[in-house]
Amino acid sequence: MKRILVNNKLLQKVTQLTSILVFVGCISPLTAQDGVSKKKYEMLNVYLDCSDCYEDYLRSEINFVNFVRNPSDASIHLLITDAGTASGGEEYTLKFIGKDSLQAQTDTLFYTSAKSDSDNEERAGLLRYVNLGLFPYLKNSSLINHFDLSFSPPDNESQQKNHDKWNNWVFETDVEVDYDAEEREQSYDIAWDLDATRVTPKWKIDLQLDYDIEKEKFKFDDKRDIISTSTSKSFTGFAAKSLGEHWSAGLTSRVASSSYNNIKLEAGASPTLEYNIFPYREYSRRELRIQYRVTPSFQQYRDTTIFNKKKERLLEQELEALFEITETWGSIDASLQGSHYMHDVSKNRLEFESSVEFRVYRGLSVDFGFEYSLINDQLSLSKQDLTEEEIILRQRALATDYSMSATIGVSYTFGSIYNNIVNPRMD
Template sequence: MKRRSLTIAAVLLAAALLPNPAEGQTEGDEPRAGALNVYLDCEGARWACQTSHFRTEITFVNWVRDLADSQLHIIMTMEGTGSGDVFTMDFMGRDDLEGNDDQLSYSHSDTDSDDMRTQGITGLLAIGIARYSVLLGQTGPFVVNTPESGERRVELPPGLQGDVDDPWDYWVFRLGGEVEYEDEDLKDERQFSANLSANRTTEMWKLSLSGRGSYTKATGQYSDGTPYEDVREEGSIDGRVFYSLSERWSWGMEAGAATSTRNNQDLSGDIGTGVEYSFFPYRDWTRRRMTLQGLVYARYFDYEEETQFNKMSETVMEGALRWGIGFRQPWGTANLNASAEAYLHDPKKFHRLSFGGRLSIRIARGLEWNVGGSISRIKDQIYIPLADLSDEDILLGRRQLPTDSSLRLNTGFSFTFGSIYNNVVNNRFGYGGGGSRGGGGRGGF
C-alpha cells in the first residue's frame, strides 16, 4: 500500500477539525462494546513507549494486554537521525482485519519539547488506529484528547509540513557537562565530566564528531583507619564518516584518540576504514536487519606502565569482521551478533572472538519467555601492565583485569492472566514522597 505525505497531511487536518471530547465522546475507562481491540508493542521505541498516556488520550478503542485478543497489532520502533528521532508505526490487521497492513512515520527535532514529541506521536498513532475502526464498521468522530479542553490547533507534525529552509545545513551541535559531589563520614567523591558532539545526517552522508572526558577522585579510609585515594581519568575524541554507496552497500571511515587509566593508556589513537553490506534494504531496518562489516584499523598505544609484553608504546594493525541479524515480528524479537577481531602481526596469538544474542518469544496467551547471553574468547589484552595488580586495583575496579574468556547468560519468563482489557489509567500515588526508611530514593509507599 502506497503512503503519501499529502494524504497523511489531509487526514491530520481533518482530525484537527473534529469536535472536541465534550461535543462528541463520552468519557470512560470501561471496555467499549464493539470498539476495536488494539495491542501495542512499543518496546523498540524506548522512552517514547508511554502506554499510560496513549490509553488516556486515545479512548475510542479497547487496549488489550495480549496479542491473541487484538484485532489490530501495532509495532512502534525508533531510529536516531542527525537532529532527532524518527518513529515508525507498523499497523497489522488481525482476524476480520487480516491483510490490512499500513505504516506511518513521525519525525521530531531535538529542539522539540517532550510534550511536543509526545503529542505528535499520540496524534499520528490515533490517526492510524482510526482507519481500522472505520474498517470495522465504526463511525466517528474519533477524538484525541487535547492538552487543554476545547483547544484545537491545525498544526502538522515535523516532516509533513513540506520543504523547509535549514540555515544549519543539517548540522546539529550538543554541549554538556556535569559536576557531582558526594560526602560521607568515611568517603568523599567528586566527579567532573564534559561532552560535545556535532552530527550531520542526510540520505547519502552521515558525519559525526564527538568528544568526552571525565575526572573522578575518591578519598576515604578503611575500617582500620588507613586512608586511600582513587583517581581516574578518562577521555576520548572521535570522528566518523559514512557514505551510502548503493541500496545495500555503505562505506565508512573513523579516527579517534583516547586516554584511560583503567586500560593503562596515557594515549591511544586509531584510524580505520571499512565497508558494510546489508542483506535487507536499509529502509526495513526497524523490522528486520542483517549486515556484514569488514574493517581494518591502524592503532597506536602509549602506556602508563610497562605491559606484560615489555612495551611502553607500540603501533599495530587490526582487522575485524562483524555480522548481525535482528527481527521484530508479531511473535517477538530476535537478535544475534558475532565478531572476529585480530591484530594482524600475529592473529593466532592476539585475537578476540565474540558471539551473543537475545530472544524474546510470545509462547502462548499471556506467556512470554526471553533468553540472552554472550560468550567471548579474549586474547587481545596487549595493554595489561606487567606489574601485579594490587588488591585496591581489583576491589575498586581501577584496572582492567586479565582474562581469556567471558560468559554471560540470562533467562526469564512472565505470565499474565485475567481481564483482557487495559483501558484504565489511575495515577494516584504514582510517585512516592520523600526518602524511604531504607534510603536509596524509593518511595514511601
Template sequence: MLKSALLLSALFITSFVYSQEDINNLNIFLDCNFCDNTYIKQNLGNVEFVRDQELSDVHLFFVSQANGSGGYLYEINFIGKERFEAINYILKFSTNTDMTSDAIRTELIKHIKIGLVRYWIANGSITNVSVNVPSPENETEDTQVEDKWDYWVFRIGASGYLSGEETSNYSNLNVDLSAKRVTEKNKFSFSARFGENRSTFTYDDEDIVAVNSSKAIDISDVLSINDHWSYGFFGNIGTSTYSNYNTYWRFKPAIEYNFFNYKESAKKQLIISYRNGLVFNNYIERSVFGEDKELRFQHSLLLGGSIRQEWGNINGEAAFNQYLHDTTLNSLGFYVGANIRVFKGFNFNVGGNYRITRDQINLPAGDVSLEELLLQQQQLQSGYNYWVNVGFSYSFGSIYNSIVNPRFNF
C-alpha cells in the first residue's frame, strides 16, 4: 500500500513538473512563407511551435520588401494573444545583396529572440534567457556611413540548359545584367537581357530546327512627389522573333497615386496609375494590318491593390490598354489571388487571371504552318486567355510541431 502511494505521488510530481514546463514555454505561431522554418525550430528554445494562430501566445507575422541594395527589408510583427494581448510591437532589419542565406537566417532569429524577451519576462520563463550588450569601452560614437557606391547596385548573370534524346534536343541560354539606384526620392533601373531557345527534331533523317530569340533593354526612372503621389518615365528597346519584332521601342511617362501611405505598402496598398506614350514596331513579316513598321500612341490605366494581414493575404488588379489611333484596339485584364485562413486548421486559396485581347497589331499576315504551330515559333491570334487555380488545406491532430526530423527529407 505504501509503495503504491509513493508511486502515485512520484507520478503526480512528475506530471506537475512537466505541466509547469509546458506552461512556462511560450506557444509560438510562425507565420512566414519565406523563412527557413526548420532552422528556426532547431535554434529557438524556450518555446513551443503550434500549427494554428488561435492556439498561440505569440503570433510572429513576417513581411518583406525589396530594398535598394538588392536585399530585403524584413518586418517582424509580434502579436500577443490572450494574456499577452497588450504586448504588440514591430522589429525591422535590412539585408544586402552580399549576405548569404545563412547570414540572413541568423539575423532573422536574432531579432526573433530580441522580440520575445518581453514575452518571456511576462511569462516568468527567463531562467535560460540571457542578453548580451557591448561594454562601455567597446562602444563607439555613431558615424555617418560613407557609401562609396552612392547607392548603386549592379548585377550580372547567365544560365543555360541542355536536354536531349536520340531524335530531339533542346537548349536554352539566358544572359542578363542590371544596374539600379534606389533612394527615398528616386528609383532608377537599367536592365539588359538576351535569351535563345533552340529545339531540334529529327524525322526521316531530316532535322527540323526551331529557334526563338529575344533581346531587350529596359530603363525606368521613378520619382517621389509625396507619401501618396509618384511619377516616372519608362522606356525599352529590343527584338523578338516569337512576337514578330525585328526591332521595337517604347517610351511612356506615367503617374501613380497610392490611397495608402507608401510606408505601409508591405502590409497594404491600393494604387491607380496611368501611362501614355509612343510605341514603335519594325516587323520581321508584314503585320495583319499591312504594316512593315509603325509608330503609335498607346495609353494604359491600372488599378491594383494588396492586403497582407495575420489572417492571410489578398491581391488583385485590373488593367486596360488602348491604342489611340484606333480605340477598338485594346485589351482588358483582371487578376485576383487570395490565401485566407478561414478557421482553425483550414486554409483556402484561389487565384485567377482573365484577359481580353484586341490589340495584337504585331501578328504577321498569312497563315501559320503546322510546323510553326507545333513548335510554337510564332505568336498566334487569340481573343482571350485565362488561368484559374483553387485549393484548400485542413490540418488537425497535435497542436505542437516543434520537433524537426530531416531524415529522408519528407
C-alpha cells in the first residue's frame, strides 16, 4: 500500500511537469509569432517640431506612426514653420527630414490656408499634407498594405484661372474696447485700425491707419482723483519692389502723433534698400537681411523740447541687419540696428535684440532672449518738469541712456519616449 502511494505521488509530479512543458511549448511559438508580428508592423518614430500647428489634433488623428518627445528617438524629424500670406491666411512649410536608415529621404511640402478657413478647415488641410508627406516613408513597411489611395479630379470650372475682382487687395478692420473697474480704479482703452494690403510676386503694399486712446482714473481717500489720458494716431504707407532673388527696394511714409512721446505731428518718408544673403524663397528656414534707409521728416512738438525746439526738420540714416534660422536643433532670431541724425551724429541709437532656443541634449533645452539699446536720440523730450503722477502712470517718456531686458529658461523632460496620446479631459 505504501509503495502504491509513492508511485501515485511520482505520477502526479510527472504529470505536472509534462503539463508545464506542454504549456511552454505552446506559448513559445505564440510569443515568437507575436514578436515577428510586432517587428513586421513596427511603426516609425516621428518628432513633431512646430509652434502653434495644432499639435494635439495631429497626434490624435495620425495613428500609423509613433510620436516621440525627443529628436534623438525619431527616425523622421518633421519641422513645420508658418508665415502669414497676403490674403490673411497662413502658409505652412513642412520639412520631412529622415534620420538613420532614412537619412537619404528628405522632402518639403507647402500648405496654404485661406483667410476664410475656419480653424477646423485649416487644421484638416494641414493634416492632409502631413499624411501625404509621411506616406513615402512607409514604402518598405508592411503598413503600406493598410492604406487606400483616392483621387477626386477637379471640375472644369475650378481648373479655369480664377478672376480676382479685388486685384489681390485685402482689407481688414479691427475695433477693440477694453473696460476694467474696481472700487477705486477705472480704465478703458479704445483701439481701432484699418489695414489694406496687396501682395504679388513682384510687389508688396501695406497701408495702415491706427487710433488708440487710453484713460485711467484713480480715487484716493482724501477725495483726490488722478486721471491719466494718452492718445496716439498714425498712418503708415509701405511699398516694396522685388529686384531679384536677393535685392529689394521700398518706401515707407508715416504721419503720426503721440502724447507719450510729446509729438503733435510727425511726417516723414523712408526710402529703403535691402539685400538678403540667402535667396528669398528660403525665408521659412533661414534669412540674413541687411537694410539701409534714409528718413527725412518734419517734427512738431506739443511742448518745447529740452533742446528748445517747438518744431524742426530732421534727416536720419539707419542700417539694420536681421538674422533668422530654424533648424532641427532649435532656432535663432537676432537683429542689430544703428541710426543717427545727420545734423549731429552724437544723436544716435544702437539696438540689439535676440532670442535663441537650443536643444542641448536629449530632453534638455535652453532658451533665452536679450534686448539692449544705447539711447542718445530723444529729441522730442519735453522741457517741462514731469509731475509724480505723469512719471508713475507713464504718461510721458523719461530721459534715459539705455534700456535692457533679459530672459532665460531651462527645461528638462524624461520618461516615456512616446507622445501619441491626447486626453482633453478637464482642460
